[in-house]
Amino acid sequence: MSSYRILIVDDEPIIRLGLQQTIPWGKYQIEKVETACDGLDAIRKIEELGGIDLVLSDVRMPNMDGLQLASYLHKNQPQTKTMLISGYDEFAYAKKAIQSGVKDYLLKPVDINELESKVNSLIYELEAEQNVKNEIRQKEIKNIIYQQIYHFPQETVNLNRYPDNRIYPFISSVKEYEKQTGKLSEQDLACFNQQWKGTIEQTTEKLGFDAVSIFVHRNQLLTCLIEPIDSEINPIQVAEIITHTHSNSFIWSDSVIKVMDLKDKYNQLKTVYDYLPLTRERDVIFSNYQMDRPDSQIYPFEVEKELIDTLFHRKPIQHNQVENWISALFDHFRSHSFLLQEVQDACSHMLSGIIKEYEVLLGEISVKLDCHFFKELDLILFNSYSSLQHLFEQDVELIMKKLAYHKVEKADWLISQAEGYIKEYFRTTIKVQEVADVVNVSSNYFSTLFKQKTGENFNEYVNKLRVDEAKSLLINTPFKVSEISKQVGFQEYKYFVSVFKKFSGLTPTNYRKLTAIE
Numbered sequence: 001m002s003s004y005r006i007l008i009v010d011d012e013p014i015i016r017l018g019l020q021q022t023i024p025w026g027k028y029q030i031e032k033v034e035t036a037c038d039g040l041d042a043i044r045k046i047e048e049l050g051g052i053d054l055v056l057s058d059v060r061m062p063n064m065d066g067l068q069l070a071s072y073l074h075k076n077q078p079q080t081k082t083m084l085i086s087g088y089d090e091f092a093y094a095k096k097a098i099q100s101g102v103k104d105y106l107l108k109p110v111d112i113n114e115l116e117s118k119v120n121s122l123i124y125e126l127e128a129e130q131n132v133k134n135e136i137r138q139k140e141i142k143n144i145i146y147q148q149i150y151h152f153p154q155e156t157v158n159l160n161r162y163p164d165n166r167i168y169p170f171i172s173s174v175k176e177y178e179k180q181t182g183k184l185s186e187q188d189l190a191c192f193n194q195q196w197k198g199t200i201e202q203t204t205e206k207l208g209f210d211a212v213s214i215f216v217h218r219n220q221l222l223t224c225l226i227e228p229i230d231s232e233i234n235p236i237q238v239a240e241i242i243t244h245t246h247s248n249s250f251i252w253s254d255s256v257i258k259v260m261d262l263k264d265k266y267n268q269l270k271t272v273y274d275y276l277p278l279t280r281e282r283d284v285i286f287s288n289y290q291m292d293r294p295d296s297q298i299y300p301f302e303v304e305k306e307l308i309d310t311l312f313h314r315k316p317i318q319h320n321q322v323e324n325w326i327s328a329l330f331d332h333f334r335s336h337s338f339l340l341q342e343v344q345d346a347c348s349h350m351l352s353g354i355i356k357e358y359e360v361l362l363g364e365i366s367v368k369l370d371c372h373f374f375k376e377l378d379l380i381l382f383n384s385y386s387s388l389q390h391l392f393e394q395d396v397e398l399i400m401k402k403l404a405y406h407k408v409e410k411a412d413w414l415i416s417q418a419e420g421y422i423k424e425y426f427r428t429t430i431k432v433q434e435v436a437d438v439v440n441v442s443s444n445y446f447s448t449l450f451k452q453k454t455g456e457n458f459n460e461y462v463n464k465l466r467v468d469e470a471k472s473l474l475i476n477t478p479f480k481v482s483e484i485s486k487q488v489g490f491q492e493y494k495y496f497v498s499v500f501k502k503f504s505g506l507t508p509t510n511y512r513k514l515t516a517i518e
Contacts, residue, residue, distance in 0.1 A: 002130060004123060005032040005049065009042045009057035009069065010085075019056065023116060028123050030054070039064025043072060052080055053126055054119070059086035059097075067100055074101030079129075081122045085110055138226060141165055141259055142212045145224050146478055148263040149214055165259050168225040168233045170242075171251040171269050172200060173276075175283060177219040178381045179390075190475065190515055196248075197221060203245050207238060215476040219380045220273075222266065227256060239284070249276055249283035249383075277384055278337050293337050297346075300332045304350050311400065312357050322396060330389045340379045340388065347392050348373040354399055369402065370416045371395040414439050415453040418446070426465040427489040432458045466490065467503045474512040481508045 006025065010016045016035045025033050034049065036042035038061040046052045055073060059066035070082045084097050087108040097105050103125075104118045145167070174180060174196065181189055197213050200223055204211040209225040216222045227233050239252045251269050268287045276285050307325040329350075333343050351373050372391040382388055421438050422430065435458070436446035451457050456464070466488040473484045482493050485508075490496035500508050 002127065003029050003031040004053040004126060005034065006030050006054040006056060006119075007034045007036060007042060007045060007049075007052045009036045009039065009055060009061070009066070011037050011058065011061045013037075015058070019110075023112065023119075028116070028120055030119075030123075038062055039066065039069035039072070042069055046073075046077065046080075051077060054122060055080055055082045056115075056119075057082065057084055059084050067096055070097060070100040070102045081126060083118060083122065137165070138210055141167070141226055144259050145212050145262060146214070148260075149216060149222065149266065150477060150479070166227040166233070166256045167259050167262065168227065168235055168238065168256045169253050169262060169265055169269065170223055170239070171216075171273065172196075172221045172223065172246070172248040173219050173251070173273070173380070173383065175247070175249055176384055176387060178387060186471075193475075199246065200242070203242055204238075207241060209233065209238075216266075217380050218472075219383065222269075224259075224262065232256070239286075243284050250285070251276065252284065252286045254286045254288040273380075274339050274341065277340055291337070297336050297338050297342055298332075299346060299349075300329055303329045303332060304353060307350070307396075308354060308357055311354065311396075319400075322400070323393075326389065326393055326396065329392075330385055334385055340383070340385075343385065343388050344373060344377055344379065347388070347395075351392075351395055351399075354396075358399065358402075368417075369395075369398055370412065371398060375420060412453070414441065414446075415450060418450065419454075422462060423465060426462050427469070427487065429489070429491070430462060462489075463499050464503060467500050470496075470500060470508065471504070471511065471515075474508055475515050481512070484508070 008016050008019050010019070016037070020033050020035055025031075030053075034045055034052070036045050039057070040063045042055065042057065043064075046055075055069070057066040057069055064072075066084045066086070070084065073080045073082055078101070081103045082101060083104040083106065084102050085106045085108060103122055106115060106118070181192060184192060193215065197215070200221065201211050201213055204223065204225055207225075208231075209228070211223055211225050213221055213223045225233055225238065233256050235253065235256060239250070243250055251273050253265055253269065257265050265287065272285055272287050272289050275289055275291055276283065278291060279285055303325060307322065307329070310321045310325060330343075333346070338346070351371055355369065372395050377388075377391070382391065418435050418439050421435055432447055433443045436443040439446065441449075447458060450461070454461055469488045470484050473479055473487065474481070477484075479487070481497075485493050485496035488496075490499070497507055500506075500511070504511055506514065
């Protein structure tokens with residue numbers, strides 16, 4: 001709740017003192033009561049104070065009277081509410097006072113109850129105006145935040161309107177995200193995200209802060225606390241409270257920042273995010289985190305050798321020993337503080353070595369398997385050593401099955417490569433011939449094989465990917481529907497609406513309304 005200041009202006013000391021001490025100003029959220037002896041003295045006091053909320057002034061005073069003061073304030077301090085007191089019951093005074101921006105007019109002798117009632121009304125008016133200003137401020141700060149995250153054209157956002165306003169950004173992330181959400185339907189996943197975002201914002205609201213939360217990734221929620229005008233954010237206190245309230249992982253800013261500096265701080269938060277799995281003892285890290293690590297990690301050559309030996313040179317394959325060597329491999333990653341990207345690179349390299357051994361032993365040329373580590377893993381979804389170990393176990397199990405049957409399904413490989421290419425380039429004007437050229441087969445053969453393996457023709461498959469991407473953007477971004485249409489690869493807006501409705505049963509606009517998070 002805001003507090004206010006009032007200035008009592010009267011050339012009679014007894015009246016000034018009486019009004020200052022008689023009325024219980026604190027009852028009306030007025031914490032400071034100043035006095036002045038005339039209009040000129042009042043202006044000097046207001047300038048010293050940097051502004052005033054309420055002025056209660058006599059009309060008849062030397063040097064500068066109440067009407068002149070009111071006129072000055074109306075021009076130079078329009079946010080100040082002015083109320084005049086006079087012993088003259090004349091309409092001309094009242095009319096002139098209204099023209100000078102005076103909010104109310106009282107006659108001497110002043111009825112204290114009437115004065116308190118009028119002051120209370122003006123306070124209510126000040127609060128209403130402040131609420132409107134706050135709403136506008138919050139909206140424009142949100143626009144600035146969106147601009148820096150989504151790179152809106154600068155001309156659409158007034159970046160200089162609130163240059164000194166401060167925010168406190170942090171990223172929350174779900175532990176073992178893929179394990180928790182991998183089997184959820186699209187509707188259940190939307191509810192999961194809504195609950196996640198809602199609980200974060202409820203906590204920040206209880207702490208007394210407005211907040212803007214944006215899904216910058218399926219498993220990264222960027223939240224910016226907006227610092228109130230009349231108070232400051234204590235980063236350490238906020239981090240401790242929210243961390244103990246939620247089971248998520250957190251990447252906290254090390255300081256409160258100006259809203260204009262969000263882009264740089266956000267990039268810093270993303271960089272530090274890579275170190276989160278290495279903290280081990282907790283799931284919290286700050287943006288100024290530094291870790292003493294060697295420039296290059298020790299590759300586990302011995303573990304690789306033993307794993308290959310177990311797979312290829314022992315008959316039959318001993319599954320328990322394979323499991324033991326994989327456990328030893330990931331213990332090595334943990335003890336040597338491998339980043340998840342380094343784990344992915346090492347696993348990919350090791351699997352390539354296993355495939356080469358496969359080719360030598362079985363006489364196969366260019367053996368291709370649909371291993372997880374031969375793709376670009378999203379390490380924000382697979383955000384732990386254990387989730388990567390699970391994927392590596394699956395990849396090794398796949399190789400073991402292929403070894404058992406001495407066979408590689410080349411058609412499966414072909415379609416896998418095609419799907420990978422389509423998923424990377426579906427936002428462009430991708431064509432069947434283009435993909436067929438990539439996997440080195442004719443377009444007719446590719447179309448037939450693609451339909452057999454996926455159950456969908458090429459255009460249906462591409463349009464489904466585009467619609468899925470559009471749904472995500474409709475839920476998580478403020479982009480216009482026409483902008484989203486182009487971003488996901490549709491050249492014609494009407495065609496986009498038609499395709500979207502075919503796959504979802506709703507128009508894009510209705511889908512956004514239906515899935516909007518309050």
